Amino acid sequence: MILISNLNAQAQEKTQQNIAAKSIFNLKNSRDYSNKGKIYVHWGYNFSWYAKSDIRLYGPNYDITLKDVVAKDRPTKLSLTYINPLEITIPQFNFHFGYFIKDNYSISIGWDHMKYVAQIPQTVKAIGFIGKTISNPAIPTGRYEGTYNNDDLYVDKDMLLYEHTDGFNYVSAELERYDDVWVAKNHKQSLNIETGLGGGFIIPRTDAHLFGVGANHYWNFAGYGVSAKVGARFFFTHKFYLQENIKAGWSNLTKIHTTGRNDIDNAEQKISFLENYYVVGFLF
Numbered sequence: 001m002i003l004i005s006n007l008n009a010q011a012q013e014k015t016q017q018n019i020a021a022k023s024i025f026n027l028k029n030s031r032d033y034s035n036k037g038k039i040y041v042h043w044g045y046n047f048s049w050y051a052k053s054d055i056r057l058y059g060p061n062y063d064i065t066l067k068d069v070v071a072k073d074r075p076t077k078l079s080l081t082y083i084n085p086l087e088i089t090i091p092q093f094n095f096h097f098g099y100f101i102k103d104n105y106s107i108s109i110g111w112d113h114m115k116y117v118a119q120i121p122q123t124v125k126a127i128g129f130i131g132k133t134i135s136n137p138a139i140p141t142g143r144y145e146g147t148y149n150n151d152d153l154y155v156d157k158d159m160l161l162y163e164h165t166d167g168f169n170y171v172s173a174e175l176e177r178y179d180d181v182w183v184a185k186n187h188k189q190s191l192n193i194e195t196g197l198g199g200g201f202i203i204p205r206t207d208a209h210l211f212g213v214g215a216n217h218y219w220n221f222a223g224y225g226v227s228a229k230v231g232a233r234f235f236f237t238h239k240f241y242l243q244e245n246i247k248a249g250w251s252n253l254t255k256i257h258t259t260g261r262n263d264i265d266n267a268e269q270k271i272s273f274l275e276n277y278y279v280v281g282f283l284f
Contacts, residue, residue: 022104023180023192031180032187033238034103035283041097042243042281045082048073048092048114048168051272055118055162057210057258059265061131062141064148066124066155074115074165089113092167094277096174104178110198111171112247114275116164126153135265139211159211164204166216168271170225170249172200178233190235194245199226202251208258210265217257225251239283247275 021031052068076082076091092115098108126148130141144159176196183190202223207216231245249272256267 021180021183022102025179025181027180027183029183029185029187031183031190035100035106035178036103038100039097039284040100040106040108040281041284042094042241042279043088044094044243044277044279045075046092046094046112046114046275046277047075048116048273048275050116050274053269053271056128056268057160057265058267059259059261060134060136062129062134064126064128064130066126066153066160067150069118069124070122071116071118074117074163094279096279098174098176106176106178108174108176109172110174111169112275112277114164114168114170114273116168116204116271118160118162120161121154121156123152123154125150134211135213135259135261139213139259141211144211157209161207161209161214162267163207165207166205166219168273169203169205169219170200170227170251171203172198172225172227174198174227174229188235188237192233192235194229194231194233194243196229197227198229200224202253204253204256206257208256208267210258213259215257215260217260217262220255220257222255222257223251223253225249233281235283241281241283243279243281245275245277245279247277249273249275 050071054067055069056065081087093113096108096110098106100106129147130144132145133140174196178192178194180192202225203219204222205219208214227247227249229245229247233241233243235241251271253269258267259265
């Protein structure tokens, strides 16, 4: 009986060790349950910032690179749009779902719907050439015809309108780590920090017009991106949480649609971004 009692005690202790949450911090209280094997889903909205970037526009009789183009995001004004089920995808949104492979590690698939808007008009340095007419059928270029060697070029709507506003979509897979920094005495509320790395595809719906010719194009696989993030997740219960993240990313877009003549007119661009998003989520 003593032997059986000792074995039971060891088994309970081992089970408790398996259940206990993991953290790099020496906490006064720790969770008495594990997240391993659970699934989470969260939804929210973001603000984003973009580094200056070069845009290369090329096709028949033109190949011009606009240097250090300034762009901003376009957040939707606070309104019922954010809670209307028929309109919640209009603002800059974030949707992720993931699976905990360990108590403190998860893998996830996500969609970060950002918006990228080149600020037109603006003056940039330009390298390359623009013919008197470009593309096929021919599009007249007017005063923009010429050869540019790091010269100033005033870009207005007569030359270019350029937005990834439906949007600048980053569809990615991510690996995340979580560490508790605070756990309530009742073990129900907790705060943890999240760090993660990700990579995936950029699938924009670009609204572009070059010398007056273009369209709001359909989504296309324009390139790829990588990212790193850090954030804080607060659990109100074992299942319901609020989260804020900062994500830094870099993307390489090699097939951007411009005039709509996608077999001959295209653009290339590398975009670095910083994203701040807020989400509410649920753990199953």
